[in-house]
Amino acid sequence: MRERFPMAExxxxxxxxxxxxxxxGLAYIGQNSGNEPxxxxxxxxxGNGMTHGTIAGMLxxxxxxxxxxxxxSVYDPAxxxxxxATEFAKENLNVMTQYGDYATPGERSSxxxxxxxEGAVIRRGLTKVAVSRxxxxxxxxxxxVCPHLGCIVDWNSTESTWDCPCHGSRFxxxxxxxxxxxxxxxxxxxxxxERRRSGSGF
Numbered sequence: 001m002r003e004r005f006p007m008a009e010x011x012x013x014x015x016x017x018x019x020x021x022x023x024x025g026l027a028y029i030g031q032n033s034g035n036e037p038x039x040x041x042x043x044x045x046x047g048n049g050m051t052h053g054t055i056a057g058m059l060x061x062x063x064x065x066x067x068x069x070x071x072x073s074v075y076d077p078a079x080x081x082x083x084x085a086t087e088f089a090k091e092n093l094n095v096m097t098q099y100g101d102y103a104t105p106g107e108r109s110s111x112x113x114x115x116x117x118e119g120a121v122i123r124r125g126l127t128k129v130a131v132s133r134x135x136x137x138x139x140x141x142x143x144x145v146c147p148h149l150g151c152i153v154d155w156n157s158t159e160s161t162w163d164c165p166c167h168g169s170r171f172x173x174x175x176x177x178x179x180x181x182x183x184x185x186x187x188x189x190x191x192x193x194e195r196r197r198s199g200s201g202f
Contacts, residue, residue: 016159019047020168027052029059029075040064041077102128102152111139119155119162119173128152129189130162132173142175142186153186162186 002008022028022044029052032039040063042056055071062069073079106122111131114120119132121144128144130153144152144162151166161178162171170178175186 020044021046027056027075028077029056030063030072030077033078107155111141114139117160118157119160121152121155130155130175130186132160132162134173140174141189143189144186146182147184147186148180148182 020043025046026044027042027046027048028044029042030040031037032041040060042052042060045052055075059069059071059075061067063072106128107120108114108122108131110122111133114131114133116133116135116137119130122129122131130142130144132140132155134140146153146164146166146169148164148167148169151164153162153164153169153171155161156163156170159170160173162173162175164170164182167181169180169182171182171186172178175188177183177185
């Protein structure tokens with residue numbers, strides 16, 4: 001780009017996005033498969049948000065108004081595709097493998113090894129702690145356990161976020177949830193020095 005446009009200066013902003021992939025490549029559009037009868041969803045666009053957004057507008061309208069729609073079964077969020085069984089099994093095996101992170105050592109020996117702009121999971125006894133240090137040198141510590149289904153999050157150095165490798169939840173460096181399926185942020189962990197200042201025990 002700089003070769004073609006030598007007047008280009010510094011990169012001031014960056015953008016990124018996540019593509020939500022379904023097992024069979026089609027979106028999940030319709031009534032939520034849970035117990036709530038009036039909850040409808042449209043997700044899993046697989047990069048085809050414009051197309052699926054249009055379909056969702058038509059399909060969900062028909063479902064809410066009780067009209068027949070030939071696409072209902074095609075995009076049904078509760079559908080099961082036999083042809084996707086292998087991929088489904090592989091993804092769930094990956095999730096099970098991720099739980100092995102509970103037994104691994106930390107990525108760094110302590111929070112002192114984490115520089116400004118970095119993040120890493122460290123071990124404190126039996127717990128895993130997600131630790132990041134912002135550009136001002138302020139340390140942020142929270143549980144490394146994703147509140148969705150308990151996988152251990154990873155530090156995304158490109159986005160400066162905590163990402164769950166199991167189901168794709170993402171969190172700010174401070175632990176605030178960015179995107180689900182997690183509904184809440186990472187639980188804050190009180191640092192040892194803070195306990196000392198407050199006079200509480202160990």
